[in-house]
Amino acid sequence: MKNMRIAVQALLCYALLTGTAIGAEHEHSSEGLIEYREKVMELLKSQSGSVGDILKYKLPYEGDILVHAKGLQAASRLVAPSFKVKAMKDGGGARAEIWEQWEEYTAAAKVLEDAADKLVEAAEAGDMKAVGTAMRAVGGSCGNCHRPFRNKDH
Amino acid sequence: MRSAGWDDDPALLLMKRIVHLAIWSVCVLWSTSLQAQSAVERGEYIFRASGGCSCHTDADRGGAFMAGGRALQTPFGAIYSTNITPDPETGIGRWSDGDFLRAMREGIAPDGSHYYPAFPYTSFTGMRTRDVLDLKAYLFSLPAVKKENLPNQLPPPFSWRSTLALWKMMHFAEGTFTEDASQSEAWNRGAYLVEAVAHCAECHTERTATGGLRQDRAYAGTAVGPEGEMAPNITPDRATGVGAWSMPDMTWYLQSGLEPDGDSVQGVMWEVIEQGYQHLSEEDLEAIALYLRSLAPIEHAVGAGD
Numbered sequence: 001m002k003n004m005r006i007a008v009q010a011l012l013c014y015a016l017l018t019g020t021a022i023g024a025e026h027e028h029s030s031e032g033l034i035e036y037r038e039k040v041m042e043l044l045k046s047q048s049g050s051v052g053d054i055l056k057y058k059l060p061y062e063g064d065i066l067v068h069a070k071g072l073q074a075a076s077r078l079v080a081p082s083f084k085v086k087a088m089k090d091g092g093g094a095r096a097e098i099w100e101q102w103e104e105y106t107a108a109a110k111v112l113e114d115a116a117d118k119l120v121e122a123a124e125a126g127d128m129k130a131v132g133t134a135m136r137a138v139g140g141s142c143g144n145c146h147r148p149f150r151n152k153d154h
Numbered sequence: 155m156r157s158a159g160w161d162d163d164p165a166l167l168l169m170k171r172i173v174h175l176a177i178w179s180v181c182v183l184w185s186t187s188l189q190a191q192s193a194v195e196r197g198e199y200i201f202r203a204s205g206g207c208s209c210h211t212d213a214d215r216g217g218a219f220m221a222g223g224r225a226l227q228t229p230f231g232a233i234y235s236t237n238i239t240p241d242p243e244t245g246i247g248r249w250s251d252g253d254f255l256r257a258m259r260e261g262i263a264p265d266g267s268h269y270y271p272a273f274p275y276t277s278f279t280g281m282r283t284r285d286v287l288d289l290k291a292y293l294f295s296l297p298a299v300k301k302e303n304l305p306n307q308l309p310p311p312f313s314w315r316s317t318l319a320l321w322k323m324m325h326f327a328e329g330t331f332t333e334d335a336s337q338s339e340a341w342n343r344g345a346y347l348v349e350a351v352a353h354c355a356e357c358h359t360e361r362t363a364t365g366g367l368r369q370d371r372a373y374a375g376t377a378v379g380p381e382g383e384m385a386p387n388i389t390p391d392r393a394t395g396v397g398a399w400s401m402p403d404m405t406w407y408l409q410s411g412l413e414p415d416g417d418s419v420q421g422v423m424w425e426v427i428e429q430g431y432q433h434l435s436e437e438d439l440e441a442i443a444l445y446l447r448s449l450a451p452i453e454h455a456v457g458a459g460d
Contacts, residue, residue: 049416056402132409136432139410143424152383152421 206429
């Protein structure tokens with residue numbers, strides 16, 4: 001009987017310790033997930049910011065817009081997948097609506113993908129007016145997704 | 155002896171007059187049509203410059219364009235935007251030019267009651283007559299939507315419109331925009347757009363306890379902007395405002411909604427850009443940037459201590 005009690009206590013201790021370890025690992029994963037998707041967003045910002053610089057300052061790098069456009073196009077494909085595992089933090093940008101309204105969220109992310117495709121098309125054609133229009137659409141797709149899914153003032 | 159001609163034959167003379175009258179009528183109708191068309195087009199531009207009147211569309215709930223019903227949360231309660239489509243029963247379809255001018259520049263409804271300053275007549279008062287009437291022509295060209303206005307949710311005494319007369323005495327300076335002869339044409343254009351048409355101060359300025367704009371903090375941002383969102387400091391202070399932004403940064407932002415680092419605009423401002431500023435000419439956007447950059451920089455980190 002005594003041995004049985006010791007065995008149950010040992011089992012409980014193991015379960016508690018394992019549970020704590022799993023919890024810690026889960027917390028660690030959330031941080032990793034958030035860090036990763038923030039980097040995906042940084043990729044987008046960097047590419048759209050670069051195209052913006054070339055356009056607004058009329059820099060002699062029009063030929064490089066295609067490189068940035070393709071970078072933005074590739075990064076746009078990472079946006080929805082980078083949120084597929086739910087992870088939030090206090091004061092963070094992500095709203096719970098992303099996971100509560102997953103279909104709407106992925107549809108909004110698809111608008112960005114389509115806008116990025118049009119940007120690549122315009123850059124390939126070398127049509128700077130169309131590039132400007134496409135970049136405004138990219139900006140619009142960001143704004144329209146952030147409004148319902150990103151915390152205000154973040 | 156004079157030979158008989160066109161002028162001597164009464165029948166021919168009558169026919170000639172009828173032809174002249176017909177040509178004249180066609181010319182008048184054509185000219186009127188052209189004027190009406192251009193008033194609508196000019197009005198659409200003014201509509202865009204005002205930020206696209208996005209408060210009058212309840213976009214989040216799929217509301218019809220300009221049919222109102224959007225709740226504007228204020229510290230005093232909720233005010234619902236009104237139907238400004240040309241529906242004669244529930245919109246502004248029966249308004250005269252005088253009614254529209256009085257509403258826009260004096261904040262007075264056709265029935266003589268005062269408007270709440272959530273309708274920014276405090277800025278629109280600076281608008282030129284032609285711009286206001288062109289805006290009316292554009293709004294009257296939109297599809298009429300039958301939709302009753304919603305009652306505001308304000309507790310007494312804020313629900314008593316008569317108290318707004320006192321509010322106006324405290325906070326409303328009526329008068330159209332006057333140009334500054336010492337400044338350039340572009341600066342004056344920017345000042346007119348920013349101060350009157352685009353009514354930037356209404357969202358980007360902190361308010362007093364009685365709901366007036368804090369003139370000592372004009373354009374320096376507020377933590378409690380439209381719909382409870384933060385509105386940033388847009389004075390040229392380098393640390394807390396947009397002083398580190400270049401002119402191209404500012405015009406590009408107003409065209410695309412993208413900040414210098416590539417991040418995108420948040421909240422209501424995106425609606426304002428999408429429906430409004432994105433459609434303005436580059437010259438007007440540069441004029442807006444020029445004027446904003448000429449403001450006195452005010453150090454005010456929005457959110458800190460507001």
